[in-house]
Amino acid sequence: MSETTQASRADFHYVEPASGGRVVAELRFPLHDASVRVLHPFSWDAKFRGLTIDELDTDGGRTLVSGPYAAADAAALGAGADFDLRPDDGTDMTRYLAHGRVSEPGDRIQDAAGWCTLAGVTDDGSPLAAALALDYSGTALTEIEQYDDGLRVRLALPAQTFSPVGSVELPGAWVRVGPGGHDDAEDWLRELIRLTIPERATGPLLPPVIADTWGFGEEIDPRRVEAFFNAAAGLGVEVVTVDKGWELHVGDWVARPGYVDGVAGLARLAHDRGMALGLWVGAGNASPESTVALEHPDWLTTWRGQRPLLSFRNHALCLGHAPVRDYVFERLDSLVRDGVDWLLHDFETIPRCDATLHTHDPGAGEDAAVRGWYSILAELRREHPALVIENCWNGGRPLDLQMIAHHDTTIGDDWCQSGFNRVAKLGLGRYLPSSWCTAYMSDEDLSARAQLATYAVGGPWVLMGDLPGWTAEHRALVSTAIDVYRRWRTADIEARAIEPRTVGEVSAVATSPRSDGSQLLAATISVDQVGGPARWYPDAAGPVMLTDEWTGSQRRLTADEVAAGIPLDTSEPTGLLLSVRPIATL
Known part of the structure; x- marks a missing residue:
């Protein structure tokens, strides 16, 4: 991290309170009458709230929960319950919330991104602010308590997900303190984030116009995909992504029968039309029917005696287990070598696992999965520097510096609707460049201009509707909106x-x-x-x-x-x- 940020590193370390060992970073600020500004990530557990920002007082204390299951974990802690995964409810899309309810502004415990700002006054009444940013995508708690002598902040890895038996490398956070208020601290956060963003890939123009097949859900086949590619090319789309439904089984990552030459054939289909190819994968998941799950059941995660079913009734592969990392990298590397230009990863890539026969510490399986997933992405980046990597995981979670360092873009909302995307653009826009905030657009029951306008501002614009079925009038208006978007889009890292x-x-x-x-x-x-x-x-x-x-x-x-x-x-x-x-x- 550049010294020009005036930020310092706060490394986690072990402490031994009476209740047992915990991993924390402890900070103190001479702040009184303090408040904390919190960004809530998108979660399907809190789907109607969207990606919002709250400014909360610290009287009585606050605990911010960040990480892959933040909304569900905060609800569990607020209800006085242990972390858990929701039991199988028989639906295709099992969610995470197992206890309590989604946090509200008055609650002590809040789900949050991996960063926040603090602001208040010193003993002499001078304004003072602080920016905190975790460099860690696993579950973490930011515990804030007001005392007579100031504000105390403890960044902790909860024992529920981090109780290693042996020695494990510990993460950290970045902190900057100075005169000012929340707006000043947000400026500091933007600087930290700007310095964390990796050098841009040398592939497709960012932020591009994209078309994605999810407007049809999984009801896609070679005929429909080719028609979609043709319609996208006619609109001047720059990247076309084939979403879930192309794969025979989640986890194996081979195309369904009928796709001539599989993924390589899809790549030719896109490239011959002047477009880059994007492909959806749930790299950390495997369906029960997949070859990888049937041949290597020991690679699947177990947690508290169960083998969880997660998104779309898939199991999770343990990316903290060395053989799984090797396998997942080989499959992703093969897809890129077949012509994939844009990797759209989704579903659970940071699962929880306490399997005793895996190569990770059974008490730190989630932490091992964090390291395993990012090691895979780092190796992909080294092997394929032109590859663009999008964080799509169930609405873009998690949000922290470690996630940012390994991606080129992230979504902030999974609704694919203009109103929700506007809220997400404004929330993420407080911190991230506009080119970093992908927005998905489904067909909506709105006037065309009302639907399209919001998408002309910001980052990668993804068309997810029935492009081949649009009327000529609608296609013409979409083309006009795309022209506006192109005139105003920018990869300038300062633009928001x-x-x-x-x-x-x-x-x-x-x-x-x-x-x-x-x-x-x-x-x-x-x-x-x-x-x-x-x-x-x-x-x-x-x-x-x-x-x-x-x-x-x-x-x-x-x-x-x-x-x-x-x-x-x-x-x-x-x-x-x-x-x-x-x-x-x-």
């Missing part, structure tokens, strides 16, 4: 999706201003918002050129008109795409 300054009932997201002062606004007007007054106050001073990006029509605005706010047309339910560019730059 932000919440614009607006008044009135309107849902909006905007690009952060470019170096020339230009800015793009995407706003949606719902049925309930029709007819209400609404204005946009762009981050611009002086006269600007206002452009309706849908039509290309332009109008000059004076500095006074900009300062008074730009009226937004709310006459009908729709999506607005407006941009401003300072006159001086034209």
Whole structure:
């Protein structure tokens, strides 16, 4: 980590309280009247909350739970229960929440990303802030307690998932403290994250326009996939991804019969049409019918005497077990050598395992899986530097510096709907570059402009609808939106999706201003918002050129008109795409 961050490393170490050994990093800050700003990752256990940010007081203490099962673990701790996995409910998509309920702002225990900010005042009333960022994707607790002499923070690995029998390498966190408030600390977090992001892959342009077959679910076959590829190429899509359903069995990673030459044939199909090939994999999973599960049942995870069924009724492969790591790397390496350009990994890649016959410490199976998964990704990166790696795991979890260091992009929301994606863009945009925040778009029962507008702002845009079945009118409007997206997309690591300054009932997201002062606004007007007054106050001073990006029509605005706010047309339910560019730059 560069010294220019003014951040220091806080390494975990063992302590021996009366209740038994724990692994912690202990920090103290001279903070009073403190609050903590928390980012909640997406979770299907909390699917209607979305990816949100809460600012919470620390009176009475707070415990933030981060990691692969954060929402379920926080609920369990809040209910006074042990960590557990939900029993098989017979559905195709078993979730994790086994005890209690999803945390709410008033609760002491919160599910959170692997970073947070703290802010308060010192003894003399001066404002002081701190940024904390875990360099660890396993389960971790950030325990915050207010005392008379200040704030004490303990970063802990919980005994439920980390009770090693032998010596295990310990993780750490990055901390920066200084004068200021939460906004200052968020600036420090962005700097830490920026320095953690790996060098960009040399493959497809980031952030690209992508088309993904999940609009059909698993109901895909060679005929439908080829029609989808043709429709995508006609729209100028740059990466086409074949989602779940191409594989014969999860875990084996060979194509279903009918795909000529398997994955290599899919790659040719994409490349011949000028597109890169993306492929969905659940690398840490194996279906009960898979060859790998039948031939190597000892490779599957066990935890507390059970062999869990997780997403889509698949078992988890233990990536903390050396033979499994070798196998998974070989299968992924083979896919890339067959022509895969974009690796879309999903499902559970960091499982919990206490198997005594595996090569990992039985008391630290989750930690071993963290290290195993990232060692696989690091080796893939060394072997295939052009490969783009997307974190899609059930909505992009986990969120921490270690995840960021091994990926090129992550999703923040798994709903594939414009409203949820807008919330995710704004949440992730507080910390991550816009090119890092992939947004999925299914076909929705909305007006086309209302659906499309949000996707023109931000990172990789993934079309997931029935592209071959779209009407010519809809395809033309999507093409216009794609043109807008291309004009405004950027791989600039400083660019973010932000919440614009607006008044009135309107849902909006905007690009952060470019170096020339230009800015793009995407706003949606719902049925309930029709007819209400609404204005946009762009981050611009002086006269600007206002452009309706849908039509290309332009109008000059004076500095006074900009300062008074730009009226937004709310006459009908729709999506607005407006941009401003300072006159001086034209």
